[in-house]
Amino acid sequence: MIHGSGLLDKSRKIQLRPVFIQHWNDEYLVYNNLTADTHLLDTISGELIVEMAKTDLSKKQIVDYLLENYNDIQVQNAELYIDNIIEKFYQMELLDTEV
Secondary structure (H helix, E strand, C coil): CCCCCCCCCCCCEECECCEEEEEECCEEEEEECCCCCEEEECHHHHHHHHHHHHCCEEHHHHHHHHHHHCCCCCHHHHHHHHHHHHHHHHHCCCECCCC
16 A cells, blocks of 8 residues: 555655665665665665666656566556555655655
8 A cells, every 4th residue: 555645646756765775686785874774675676776866756757667677567567566666665764755
């Protein structure tokens, strides 16, 4: 379930908290500078965190990124996958934007 009121607005920018990201092969280690928590992410989640660290992205931009970089994913599956990743990032306290 996405937090906040209703579904996440696809055009609303999602803000990542200050993080330090380290990448090895297909794993990403993310250190949350505010909570001092460390998280190990898979390839797709890690690549999305790297993109989100560059600039605030909307859900639509994140879905578009996923579709552009992973040709075997369909739009409906991408949107559901991104909803789940955003929820996971929120639970990890990696997002400033309440989603």
